[in-house]
Amino acid sequence: MAALALLLLSLVQAEASLDAQAYADVLSQPTEEKEAFVEGVVTKTLHGFVLSDSSLQDFAEHAPPTYDLLVGQLKIQPWICGGDTGRLCSAPATAPLNAQGWQGVYSDPASRLIFARRVAMERLDKEVVNATELEAWARTAPQDFETALGELKDAPFLCSWPCPDQEVPGMEGGMTESQRRQVFVGELAFACLCLLVALLVLIAGAMVYADRRGASKHAEGVASKKKDLEEIIERRLREERNVEHQAALRAMAQKMVPMQSQVASASAQPMGYGYMPAQGYYSAQGSAMPMPPVSRAPERCTRHRTLQADHPL
Numbered sequence: 129m130a131a132l133a134l135l136l137l138s139l140v141q142a143e144a145s146l147d148a149q150a151y152a153d154v155l156s157q158p159t160e161e162k163e164a165f166v167e168g169v170v171t172k173t174l175h176g177f178v179l180s181d182s183s184l185q186d187f188a189e190h191a192p193p194t195y196d197l198l199v200g201q202l203k204i205q206p207w208i209c210g211g212d213t214g215r216l217c218s219a220p221a222t223a224p225l226n227a228q229g230w231q232g233v234y235s236d237p238a239s240r241l242i243f244a245r246r247v248a249m250e251r252l253d254k255e256v257v258n259a260t261e262l263e264a265w266a267r268t269a270p271q272d273f274e275t276a277l278g279e280l281k282d283a284p285f286l287c288s289w290p291c292p293d294q295e296v297p298g299m300e301g302g303m304t305e306s307q308r309r310q311v312f313v314g315e316l317a318f319a320c321l322c323l324l325v326a327l328l329v330l331i332a333g334a335m336v337y338a339d340r341r342g343a344s345k346h347a348e349g350v351a352s353k354k355k356d357l358e359e360i361i362e363r364r365l366r367e368e369r370n371v372e373h374q375a376a377l378r379a380m381a382q383k384m385v386p387m388q389s390q391v392a393s394a395s396a397q398p399m400g401y402g403y404m405p406a407q408g409y410y411s412a413q414g415s416a417m418p419m420p421p422v423s424r425a426p427e428r429c430t431r432h433r434t435l436q437a438d439h440p441l
């Protein structure tokens with residue numbers, strides 16, 4: 129609301145005074161007010177027309193510092209026509225895109241075409257799809273500007289950006305049928321190549337996986353076989369040891385038989401050596417062994433004698 133009020137105020141001011149003093153005041157104010165002031169100078173002081181609002185806005189943003197400079201620069205701006213500017217508004221390239229401009233160019237079909245193209249692009253934001261049809265339309269265009277504008281709005285030879293069917297040179301739409309087929313074949317080949325590469329990668333991966341699994345299985349097999357072999361070897365060794373043991377036992381038993389018989393014959397004979405109380409130590413050879421200095425034998429005898437003395441038979 130405040131902005132609107134300011135704008136109205138500035139419009140009133142612009143209407144009221146378009147002199148150097150007012151311009152000096154307006155210079156320190158926002159762009160919209162400068163824009164309104166500049167437009168006022170164009171239409172009321174120079175009696176011209178503004179052809180482009182965006183150009184006016186650009187100019188107002190970088191407005192010259194003095195009123196004289198402003199008027200001087202406005203006279204040579206390409207976006208202004210008519211009045212004191214020296215550029216004819218009836219020129220189709222510069223005529224204002226309104227009823228007045230349309231009437232200025234209407235007498236010449238070529239000028240109508242140029243003007244219609246500008247209306248389509250600058251006022252309706254459309255692009256020309258078929259220049260031939262636009263040219264045909266311009267040749268028989270209605271004289272009333274509003275009617276012409278309405279026809280251009282719905283014209284099939286114009287489209288709103290981005291135009292889906294518009295043929296832009298160098299793009300896919302501008303290709304011939306054979307070119308399109310070639311591109312399709314190329315794309316197909318590329319897709320096939322991608323598929324092939326993916327397949328190869330998949331196969332390689334599967335092979336590596338299988339190889340790893342096989343290797344681990346093989347390692348397991350080898351380990352279990354080694355264990356089996358070790359067990360077999362151990363069993364064999366144990367058996368062998370057993371056999372040796374048995375053989376040794378048998379050999380010992382065989383050796384034992386003559387020893388036993390010897391022992392038996394030896395026990396039948398009087399001991400090779402011994403101790404007799406009367407004789408002392410003797411050997412099988414019959415020779416008395418020298419008596420060891422033992423005090424026990426006489427003691428025992430004494431005792432025997434003592435017993436006999438106590439209990440006379």
Ligand SMILES: *[C@@H]1O[C@H](CO)[C@@H](O)[C@H](O)[C@H]1NC(C)=O
Nearest residue numbers: 257258259260261262285295
């Ligand atoms: C433009 O329109 C004319 C007439 O309708 C047609 O013959 C021509 O092929 C069109 N051109 C393009 C590029 O569409």
